[in-house]
Amino acid sequence: MGYEIDKPEEQWRAELSPEEYQVLREAGTERAFTGEYTDTKTTGVYSCRACDAELFRSDTKFESHCGWPSFYDPADSSAVELIEDRSHGMVRTEVRCARCGSHLGHVFAGEGYPTPTDQRYCINSISLRLTPRES
Secondary structure: OOOOOOOOHHHHHHHOOHHHHHHHOOOOOOOOOOOOOOOOOOOEEEEEOOOOOEEEEHHHEEOOOOOOOEEOOOOOOOOEEEEEEOHHHOOEEEEEEOOOOOEEEEEEEOOOOOOOOOEEEEEOHHHEEEEEOOO
């Protein structure tokens, strides 16, 4: 599938830190409870750290106590791409940035959180960049 932003892997490797590259481009996962935005309550917009596409807004972020930032809905349904992930002996739904194809995390449904969508977008902090809203 072609993405609006399509760079050779060498360019991604040069533009991202080794940790960012491992998660965004190689579908890695940061350790639970270590991410910059796990407990952030700042009002603002969360964008893709690789291409700056707007992905999530702070008003859909909620505390799931899972160790990663959780959102119940993307800012725009076309901002993310959902892909079946059968790695690690599980069937999960991977969440990627629809603009550059970078790995963001996974989405889970039906876990019983009191959110409007009953979905939990479990996203790596290192995949995101928060731009606080000016008050």
